[in-house]
Amino acid sequence: MSGAGIPAQSLPLAARAPGKCILFGEHAIVHGRPALLLAIDLFTQVGLREAASLRLNGSAEEAAAHPYLRTAVARLRAPGAPPLEVTVSSRLPKAAGLGSSAAFSSALAAGLLASGGGASRDRLALEAFAIERGAQGVGSPGDTTASVAGGYVAVNGGDGRPLWELSDGDRRWAVRRVRDPGWVWLLAYSRVPRDTATTVRAVTERLARPDGPELLARFGDVATRGIAAVAREDRAEVAALLGENQVLLREVGVSHPRLEALIEAIAPVVEGAKLTGAGAGGSIVALPRPGSEVDAARRIARAGGIAYVVRAAPVGAALIGAAPTAAGAGD
Numbered sequence: 001m002s003g004a005g006i007p008a009q010s011l012p013l014a015a016r017a018p019g020k021c022i023l024f025g026e027h028a029i030v031h032g033r034p035a036l037l038l039a040i041d042l043f044t045q046v047g048l049r050e051a052a053s054l055r056l057n058g059s060a061e062e063a064a065a066h067p068y069l070r071t072a073v074a075r076l077r078a079p080g081a082p083p084l085e086v087t088v089s090s091r092l093p094k095a096a097g098l099g100s101s102a103a104f105s106s107a108l109a110a111g112l113l114a115s116g117g118g119a120s121r122d123r124l125a126l127e128a129f130a131i132e133r134g135a136q137g138v139g140s141p142g143d144t145t146a147s148v149a150g151g152y153v154a155v156n157g158g159d160g161r162p163l164w165e166l167s168d169g170d171r172r173w174a175v176r177r178v179r180d181p182g183w184v185w186l187l188a189y190s191r192v193p194r195d196t197a198t199t200v201r202a203v204t205e206r207l208a209r210p211d212g213p214e215l216l217a218r219f220g221d222v223a224t225r226g227i228a229a230v231a232r233e234d235r236a237e238v239a240a241l242l243g244e245n246q247v248l249l250r251e252v253g254v255s256h257p258r259l260e261a262l263i264e265a266i267a268p269v270v271e272g273a274k275l276t277g278a279g280a281g282g283s284i285v286a287l288p289r290p291g292s293e294v295d296a297a298r299r300i301a302r303a304g305g306i307a308y309v310v311r312a313a314p315v316g317a318a319l320i321g322a323a324p325t326a327a328g329a330g331d
């Protein structure tokens with residue numbers, strides 16, 4: 001089950017959504033290959049109320065310059081409805097590959113859909129993807145899907161009936177639930193910000209070379225084996241596959257000396273590690289040896305990174321303070 005739909009709720013209201021981490025298959029997912037993601041227990045919260053003009057955290061200029069907010073309002077606020085004041089607070093670092101824009105898009109879409117009469121969860125997934133794609137211009141629905149679904153999700157892989165399917169006309173992405181093994185993960189931001197769209201375009205060019213199809217097949221194979229390994233709670237296999245995935249990400253040119261330094265700094269106390277998200281900066285994800293999480297976080301701090309010890313957030317984007325099911329709910 002992907003969780004209840006978004007109930008109808010009048011303004012003012014608040015919504016929140018989790019960030020995400022890609023365990024296997026970043027970049028290849030853009031080209032329709034399999035990937036495994038989890039929603040992480042670091043959240044972005046938005047508040048919506050009526051106002052005299054569109055504002056973001058009190059600023060009309062900030063609102064006008066924010067492509068995600070503008071795209072969301074254009075799609076989901078009824079023409080002629082009063083303008084909105086949107087306030088945002090987040091524990092997710094920006095431009096770090098941990099899904100801050102997906103969490104903002106998903107929480108904002110949940111709030112706007114609630115104020116417009118409620119919606120099913122698959123409609124929320126579609127709208128959150130449309131906001132991110134509209135603002136970013138490129139990319140897959142992986143990040144917004146994890147933020148909307150919560151827990152672990154396989155895209156174009158896994159078993160059973162899809163929670164939902166999304167398409168951009170060229171590619172299709174089927175989303176399936178993977179059972180949460182309850183593991184603790186270490187994420188570490190390198191403090192090197194990066195731009196997803198630029199990195200996605202560079203990798204797309206790289207994959208257009210003659211060995212592109214073979215590389216994509218190898219990415220797909222690692223992700224498919226990773227999905228199966230998480231489903232059967234096989235930590236040793238997951239750890240080995242994190243390393244295999246990192247080799248491929250190096251090969252398409254998206255690792256970075258700061259990411260490699262973080263991976264090296266924690267190697268003695270983790271079972272496996274790789275970069276996560278678009279790369280070329282951003283963050284790494286590691287599976288710490290049980291009991292070594294604090295040691296690993298200290299090693300990250302000494303190496304100049306910012307560590308987050310996380311688990312899966314079991315529930316995706318939701319209104320804050322609303323009943324779990326109501327009108328408009330669907331699965």
Ligand code: PMV
Pocket residue numbers: 022025026027028029030096097098099100138139140141142143196200276277278279282
């Ligand atoms: O670094 P992020 O959080 O923007 O993740 C990007 C993941 C990519 O696969 C590189 C792009 C995408 O849209 O799936």
